[in-house]
Amino acid sequence: MHVITQRRLRDFWRLHPEAENPLRAWLRRVKKADWKKFVDVRADYPSADQIGKFTVFNIGGNKFRLIAAIHYNRGKVFIRHVLRHAEYDLGDWKND
Numbered sequence: 429m430h431v432i433t434q435r436r437l438r439d440f441w442r443l444h445p446e447a448e449n450p451l452r453a454w455l456r457r458v459k460k461a462d463w464k465k466f467v468d469v470r471a472d473y474p475s476a477d478q479i480g481k482f483t484v485f486n487i488g489g490n491k492f493r494l495i496a497a498i499h500y501n502r503g504k505v506f507i508r509h510v511l512r513h514a515e516y517d518l519g520d521w522k523n524d
Contacts, residue, residue: 432504433507434455437507444512450489451510454494482524484496
């Protein structure tokens with residue numbers, strides 16, 4: 429899969445250094461993936477959830493949430509948000 433934009437990951441781990449290793453691991457795995465539908469995502473990430481048009485990944489032992497829009501037909505993963513768990517719970521990202 430092609431990940432757009434990785435800058436959001438870097439910006440987040442600069443503010444939260446403990447997120448760098450788990451986000452890098454997620455990025456490596458997703459770049460190698462060939463997801464055609466959500467069930468393929470769940471095979472790699474059983475805790476991933478589909479919420480509306482977004483796919484939500486638990487990162488770093490459930491400390492962080494990565495919210496992405498996946499375009500399976502184009503092989504692209506658009507990173508919309510990377511949030512701490514408490515920020516995610518506020519739900520503001522749903523208005524995106």
